[in-house]
Amino acid sequence: MYLFFASPEDIYEDELTIRGQEAVHISRVLRFDKGDEIQVTDGNGNRYICVINRVSKQEVSAEIRQSENEERPLPYLTLCMGIIKKRDRLEFAVEKAVELGVDQLILFRGEYSLKENIRMERLDAAAQSAVKQSLRTWIPKIIIENSLERALNHYNDSSMLIVADETTSSGFSELKKSKSYFLVVGPEGGFSDGERKLLNRKASVHFSLGKKRLRTETAAIVITHHFKSMG
Missing domain, CATH: 2.40.240.20 (Hypothetical PUA domain-like; domain 1)
Structure with a gap:
């Protein structure tokens, strides 16, 4: 079909x-x-x-x-992801996150992000293609922000703020269910000390995706799949 x-x-x-x-x-x-x-x-x-x-x-x-x-299926997922320098990898991450069920996508420039050249029309096209591929009827909104702080302005207390963090040992099994998640995946250069403090002030829950260090786009796919399957 x-x-x-x-x-x-x-x-x-x-x-x-x-x-x-x-x-x-x-x-x-x-x-x-x-x-x-x-x-x-x-x-x-x-x-x-x-x-x-x-x-x-x-x-x-x-x-x-x-x-x-069609009503949006729960849980509602916002993926807040550090911008990836290489355009094809960024578009791949957007496409797969949308296929897996992300409802809103926020891309931010972290303090350690590498210089990039974003073409919004290509990201929108990737999202639209993914919606058709997965037979969804909601096209997620894509937002670009110049800092993690600005990206977190889209977060509110009705969602659970989850941070993929390679420095912690907490796993998926320790997380509680929610109707809405705000998922944060850091940029290629990782989070700065200031960004970590900002996330901690937001009462975020940090957890590990496993022992292996993942690329940003891989981490985005893993975290999206896990939390969408919790519905």
Whole structure:
């Protein structure tokens, strides 16, 4: 089964339009045509069962036959991750975190972060692709912050603040369940002393991902999978 994306402004009461590369993929690559049934999401939790009624080079229009709104599955996950210098590794981390169920993604520049060049359109495309791959209907919001302190401004007490920390021996089994987690994974250069003090002031829970030292993107995948499976 395929799931396609349509912008919310292109969705009406009984019809929607898919544009750009998404439309090209439907008509030229997958060879869908008039009368074929497709599933579409707007990225805001809505799923539409549609039948194609018009196909052109850059647009596919479809009649909406059925629609449903899907609630976000619990627990709600925010992944707060240090920015990775290499673009392909950063995009890989975003893609896999979204596939595994992250609801919000905050990327921050740590004090020991290496200089990087972020292209938001590529990160958004990776997130959208991951949503379609995993048949999700919610596209996570991606936020860029220039420091861990600014990133933590998105945290509130309704979530449990969890920090992946290679310096502690506490494991998954010692953590309590929650309906919402704010997961922090440090940058490639690790946390500075000041950043560690900041996290401690926030009453964060530190735990270990194991004895092996993991890359930032690997740690992000491991921590996301574990906490999403606690639902």
